[in-house]
Structures are given as C-alpha cells and as structure tokens.
Amino acid sequence: MLLIYRYLINIFFPIIIILIFIRTKFNKEDKFRFKEKLFSSSFNVIRHKNKKLIWFHAASIGELMSIIPLIRKLNKDNKFQFLITTITLSSEKLINKHFSGEKNIIHRFFPIDKPSLITKFLSKWSPNLIVFVDSEIWPNFLLEINKKKIPLILLNARITKKSFLRWNSITKIAEKVFKTFDLCIPSSEESKKYLEKLKVKKIKYFGNLKLTSENNQNTNSNKISFHKKFWCAVSIHKEEDGLCVQTHLLIKKNHKDIITVIIPRHIDRAKNIKALCDSLNLKSQIVSERDAIKDGSEVIIVNSYGVISNYLKNCKSVFIGKSLIKKLEKVGGQNPIEAAKLGCKIYHGPYVYNFTEIYELFNKYKIAEKILNENELAQKLNIDLNEPTKIKGDNLKIINDLGKKILDDTFNELNKFIGK
Incomplete structure (x- = not known):
C-alpha cells in the first residue's frame, strides 16, 4: 500500500503542480512562494549552523496558535533556530504577525509528500528535532525522518474514531507509520486511547495544548467600545448565518441599540452575509482590520484574520459556530479557548x-453552555446583556493554571530531546 501511495504521488505530481498554480489565481496560494511546496530549488534554506534547529509543522491557523506559546518559551534564551512549516495562506499571515521581528524563526510552506522532495528538504535544513502537530501524518516524510534517525514528536496528537478506523483497516502500514514517532503527546483522552491501540511506543498525556494559546490583541485595530451593547458570533459557517441574524432580530425587541458582530470562519463569505442582512433591512457593514466602524451599524461583518480578540476583550457573550450543523456532527466544533481566556460566556x-x-x-465551570436554536440563544444573551460583568475570575484562573501546567510539561518533554 505504501508503494502504491508513493507511486501515485509521483504519477500525479505534474497535476498537483497545475492545481497549485491555478489556486494562486484565486488567491488560495501565495503567488510568489507557492514554489516552496513543489521545487527543492525554492526551499530558500537559511540555516544557522551554530544553533540547533527545531522544525515544527502545523497545517493551519488552529494548529499554529496552539504552538506559539511553546515556541516563545523555547526561544526565551535564543538558543535555537526554528523552522515553522504550514500549508495554508492564512497561517503564513499569522506567523508574520507573531514572529516578524525574530530572525531565528523562519516560515516556509510544507512541501508535497514526494520522496525526492523530502530527501532534499531534510538534507538541506538538517533539523535536530522535528515536531508534527495535531493530525499531520505524512507517511513519506515520517519514514524518511525515521531513516535519518532524527527525533520525531507528534504533538497535541488528535486521532478521531474515524481516522482510527481508517488506520486500523491497514494494520501493517499503520504500525510502520506510527512506529516512526519517538513520542506522541495526545490532545485528549480519546486520542490517547486510539494511539495506544495503534501501538505507539511512547505516549505522554498532559492535556490539550490549545489551552496554552495566547490572545492576539492589536489595540490599533478597530474595536467596539465597552459602552456599547454587543455580542459576537465567531467561526460561523454558512448554515449558521440565518441563526445569527435571527438572534439579532430577537434581541432587538428588548435592546434597540444591540450590535451583532459576525466573524465568519471563511472571510470570503462576508458579502453573502451582508446580502442576507440587506434582505432583512438591517444596517450592516463589512470591516477589514483598519476600517472604522460606522455609527448606526447594527451588524458588523469582520473581513480579516487575527482580530477576534479585539472584539472579544470587551464582549460578554459569544456564540461559537460549526456546532449547530447536523451533517457536521462527527467533525463539529471550533476552538472556544480564546473566548474563554478573555472572560466571555460561551454558547455553542x-x-x-x-x-x-x-x-x-468549560461547561463544568459554567464558562460555556449548550443552546439548540436562535430562541434559546437570544434568551441567554438578553440575560447576559443586563449583567454588569463577564464570567467569574476564579473560573478563569483554573483554566489558565491548567494551561500553564500543560505548557510547562510539554516544554520539559521537548527539552529532553533537543538537549540530547
């Protein structure tokens, strides 16, 4: 099966080149750097020979946000060089925001899992420790890393029931692939259970690393004054647009000046949400990062990445999307941690x-609560809007202390490998 996979990668590689090139035309890939995924001549290696290199690979924004505090902690004494690879365009922008001034932290796009590319990538960068994040399991890369005897960690590993059943159906390949990891640090008890069944040689569970993630506040960006009454709907998918707008109309019966902030999961949908608002005679505005919010706007539709904290820091209540869509039952849910750390009451x-x-x-500590429809959500939000403060500080301290312990334990574990 692995031979077939490698054969198909090689056969379809010319088509992959064409597809990625087409994606640049739709702004789905970096128009200048997309070649990093395809050609060894574009790897643009900058290697500090006097420093050990830790290579982190995280697919996109969620995975990347979970490792930023860990990278900062590892970089505290400026002893290491860091290579961060990602797949998506949005994650590249996020790295530029967080690490633009750090010369020892370099971003590149992750190459296609093609054996000839992998060999050259590993040879040119010569990492001392490799950390793949979440569910990033690329067989060709992993086997080549193992062959070169480079320490390899699967960090905040997420193995769902669906992915476990898939791996379990190809037992010999799964054993060969998962044997490449020197250590797996799972993100949940469920993932720990499935990793054990996949016969991973070493597992250590500390908790979900996403609990350590930082709040990305940019005080120069647009924001709503804490004097205004507003709520946020975050990571909204198209099937939830109607719920958000209908909730706004229900709240408006009790709070005439209410403002609803909608932050879609995919910002290219902003115009569709505005069209929905227009059809209901709601005054809406699409705002990018530096746009001023106009007086009289009822619904604000955010059209930029990395600015959620600017809204949540003064917000009492937030609904987090991808949680009311029945067809996504097995893949539902978006990260609620940033909202919790900013003291918001979370609905989902x-x-x-x-x-x-x-x-x-979060439900245990009354930080989050489940709702089933716009009527329930509007009822809860009406109560929150009359409350003077956000959620209790004691509950937040419990969450923050847990995040700090997870970060410290993970940091100590990685240090054992990079110190070898």
Whole structure:
C-alpha cells in the first residue's frame, strides 16, 4: 500500500503542480512562494549552523496558535533556530504577525509528500528535532525522518474514531507509520486511547495544548467600545448565518441599540452575509482590520484574520459556530479557548466533537453552555446583556493554571530531546 501511495504521488505530481498554480489565481496560494511546496530549488534554506534547529509543522491557523506559546518559551534564551512549516495562506499571515521581528524563526510552506522532495528538504535544513502537530501524518516524510534517525514528536496528537478506523483497516502500514514517532503527546483522552491501540511506543498525556494559546490583541485595530451593547458570533459557517441574524432580530425587541458582530470562519463569505442582512433591512457593514466602524451599524461583518480578540476583550457573550450543523456532527466544533481566556460566556450547539473534552471542562465551570436554536440563544444573551460583568475570575484562573501546567510539561518533554 505504501508503494502504491508513493507511486501515485509521483504519477500525479505534474497535476498537483497545475492545481497549485491555478489556486494562486484565486488567491488560495501565495503567488510568489507557492514554489516552496513543489521545487527543492525554492526551499530558500537559511540555516544557522551554530544553533540547533527545531522544525515544527502545523497545517493551519488552529494548529499554529496552539504552538506559539511553546515556541516563545523555547526561544526565551535564543538558543535555537526554528523552522515553522504550514500549508495554508492564512497561517503564513499569522506567523508574520507573531514572529516578524525574530530572525531565528523562519516560515516556509510544507512541501508535497514526494520522496525526492523530502530527501532534499531534510538534507538541506538538517533539523535536530522535528515536531508534527495535531493530525499531520505524512507517511513519506515520517519514514524518511525515521531513516535519518532524527527525533520525531507528534504533538497535541488528535486521532478521531474515524481516522482510527481508517488506520486500523491497514494494520501493517499503520504500525510502520506510527512506529516512526519517538513520542506522541495526545490532545485528549480519546486520542490517547486510539494511539495506544495503534501501538505507539511512547505516549505522554498532559492535556490539550490549545489551552496554552495566547490572545492576539492589536489595540490599533478597530474595536467596539465597552459602552456599547454587543455580542459576537465567531467561526460561523454558512448554515449558521440565518441563526445569527435571527438572534439579532430577537434581541432587538428588548435592546434597540444591540450590535451583532459576525466573524465568519471563511472571510470570503462576508458579502453573502451582508446580502442576507440587506434582505432583512438591517444596517450592516463589512470591516477589514483598519476600517472604522460606522455609527448606526447594527451588524458588523469582520473581513480579516487575527482580530477576534479585539472584539472579544470587551464582549460578554459569544456564540461559537460549526456546532449547530447536523451533517457536521462527527467533525463539529471550533476552538472556544480564546473566548474563554478573555472572560466571555460561551454558547455553542450540540455538535462539538472536535473539542468535546474542552467544552465539557468549560461547561463544568459554567464558562460555556449548550443552546439548540436562535430562541434559546437570544434568551441567554438578553440575560447576559443586563449583567454588569463577564464570567467569574476564579473560573478563569483554573483554566489558565491548567494551561500553564500543560505548557510547562510539554516544554520539559521537548527539552529532553533537543538537549540530547
């Protein structure tokens, strides 16, 4: 099966080149740097020979945000060089925001899992420790890393029931692939259970690393004054647009000046949400990062990445999307941690599989609560809007202390490898 996979990668590689090139035309890939994924001549290696190199690979924004505090902690004494690879365009922009002034932290796009590319990539960069994040499991890369005897960690590993069943159906390949990891640090008890069944040689569970993530506040960006009454709907998918707008109309019966901030999961949908608002005679505005918010706007539709904290820091209540869509039941839920750390009361639908343990923890401390429709959400928000403060500080301290312990334990574990 692995031979077939490698054969197909090589056969379809010319088509992959064409597809990625087409994606540049739709602004889905970096128009100048897309070649980093395809050609060894574009790897643009900058290697500090006097420093050990730690290579982190995280697919996109969620995975990247989870490792930023860890990278900062490892970089405290400026002893290491860091290579961060990602796949998506949005993650590149986020790295530029967080690490633009750090000369020893370099971003590149992750190459296609093609054996000839992998060999050259590893040879040119020569990492001392490799850390793949979440569910990033690329067989050709992993096997070549293992062959070169470079320490390899799967960090905040997420193995769902679906992915476990898939791997379990190809037992010999799964054993060969998962044997390449020197250490797996799972993100949940469920993932720990499945990793054990996949016969991973070493597992250490500390908790979900996403609990350590930082709040990305940019005080120069647009924001709503804390004197205004508003609520936020974050990571909204198209099936939830109607719920957000209908909730606004219901709240408006009691709070005439209410403002609803909608932050879609995919910002290219902003115009569709505005069209929905226009059809209901609601005054809406699409705002990018530096746009001023106009007086009289009822619904604000955010059209930029990395600015969520600017809204949440003065917000009492937030609904987090991808949680009310029945067809996404097995992949539902978006990360609620940033909102919790900023003291927001969190509302979510029943479909939060991706963050089940996090939501259970937040529900336990009354930081989060499940709702089923716009009527329930509007009822809860009406109560919150009359409350003078955000959620209790004691509950937040419990969450922050847990995040700090997870970060410290993970840092200590990585240090054992990079210190070898």
